[in-house]
Amino acid sequence: MKTRMSRMVGFTLIELMIVVAIIGILAAVAIPQYQDYTRNATVNAALSESNQYKTAVAVCAQTNAIADCDAGVNGIGVVRNTVQTVANGVITVEPGGSYGDSTLTLSPDNTGTIWRLTCAKDSGDTADLCSNTEISGHPDINRVLPTP
Numbered sequence: 745m746k747t748r749m750s751r752m753v754g755f756t757l758i759e760l761m762i763v764v765a766i767i768g769i770l771a772a773v774a775i776p777q778y779q780d781y782t783r784n785a786t787v788n789a790a791l792s793e794s795n796q797y798k799t800a801v802a803v804c805a806q807t808n809a810i811a812d813c814d815a816g817v818n819g820i821g822v823v824r825n826t827v828q829t830v831a832n833g834v835i836t837v838e839p840g841g842s843y844g845d846s847t848l849t850l851s852p853d854n855t856g857t858i859w860r861l862t863c864a865k866d867s868g869d870t871a872d873l874c875s876n877t878e879i880s881g882h883p884d885i886n887r888v889l890p891t892p
Contacts, residue, residue, distance in 0.1 A: 783841070787848075790826040790839035794850055797821065798859060801833045805856030813856070 800820040804813035815823045815830035823829060828847070829836045835850040845866035850859050 783843070786839045786841045786843065790837045790848065793826050794835050794837050794848075797823075797827055797830050797835050798850060798852075798856075801830065801835065801852055802856035805833060805852065805854065810852060810854050810856060813852075 797815075797820060801810075801813045804810075804818040804820055808818055810833040812818055813820060813830070813833040815821070820830055826837050826839055827835060828838050833852045833856060837848040837850070838845060839848070847864050847866075849862045849864070851862065852859055
């Protein structure tokens with residue numbers, strides 16, 4: 745009688761280990777990239793939200809002194825969400841999230857048409873807002889920004 749050797753079907757241990765290693769490498773690259781992406785989105789959303797206040801301060805500065813351009817008066821809306829204060833035309837934004845209490849400050853000139861973006865990191869924050877590529881690599885950090 746002939747004996748038939750049955751053939752094993754399936755993956756070997758080494759093949760499974762290779763697949764796990766590849767998945768691990770992909771995850772090691774993808775997770776930090778995703779975290780950077782979500783942090784950048786947080787900063788962009790906060791800066792976008794400040795645009796309505798920048799426009800309102802510019803209009804206010806044309807009819808009043810820049811010192812009269814505060815939140816809730818002279819056509820400037822009441823602060824909400826990430827915009828924390830508008831005082832004397834200066835807009836303070838806290839993106840929040842992993843940036844905690846770190847702030848972005850948008851300061852106008854006397855006409856409200858030229859803006860300067862500055863950054864301050866809170867010591868207890870888990871992420872450094874000022875080294876965020878959207879901020880540190882932003883062409884306008886510590887430079888002038890046009891009114892939208």
